Amino acid sequence: MQSRALLMLLVALIMGGIAVVLVQSLLKQQKGGEVAVQTVKTRSVLVAANDLQVGSRLDAMSLSVVDWPEGSVPDKAYSTRELALGADPAKAPVVLKEIRKGEVVLPYKLSSEGARPLLTPKIPTEMRAMTIAVNEIKGVAGFILPGDKVDVVLTSNLLTPNKDEPVTLLLEQSLMVLGVDQQSSEGEDKPVVVNAVTLLVTPEIGKRLTLAQTVGDLTLLLRNEADTTQADQAVVTLASLRGLEPVAEPPKPVAIKAPARRIVRRAAPATSGTVEIVRGLDIDSQTVRSVGQ
16 A cells, blocks of 8 residues: 555656646746747838828828838838928828838839829719819909819800800809819818819710810809709890890891793684675675684
């Protein structure tokens, strides 16, 4: 019995020793891993805080600075927002290639500082961008800005039969302004004098406006962006400005043809005569008709 108890005690001591060795080994491995993690060097790297679409301008809210393993930092990566945005945030670079959320922001995906935002991403499928010439008066004294909605009015003297009286008509309604001159950002809220306005149109409207520019003057009417009503499209003439009804043109004289003369040949009246024939003492009278009777 004593030998058996001693054997059990010996086995217990051996198992306890093995357990102690295993625990110590495990603790050493964990400490070694922590030391390895702590020794990895990192650098501050600028990444996209959200998806950045082509044509959008960078701003501080769209960027984030994170710690990145130094050995895997891409070449020419930015380390601060200021380096990417430049001295003037209003002239920050524009995204040329799409940047996903969490992706490192690199210079080759951005335009140079001060570049204007691209217009192409703002044009929906099956729509077009068209530029028409205006001046400070036709451009509502410079108050038309990107994002506004306008109506287009045409004034021309080639739309009437006699072509010597100008008329005005509402050509298109509720067209969105994509840009004024070379400015397509909606962030500006100050009036500026412009020489051209770029509108979002369908291909059909684009053709109508192109033709309209060749036959008259185009004027823009600024409208409330929430106004979806369709205005009256009646043509305005000089007579309507004077409060008069348009004078109808006098009817043109129509030549009346004389009826064709019809010649009817009538038979000549019958003519006849009496001939007296004397035979000795006898006198005989006979009637003689003309030839053709």
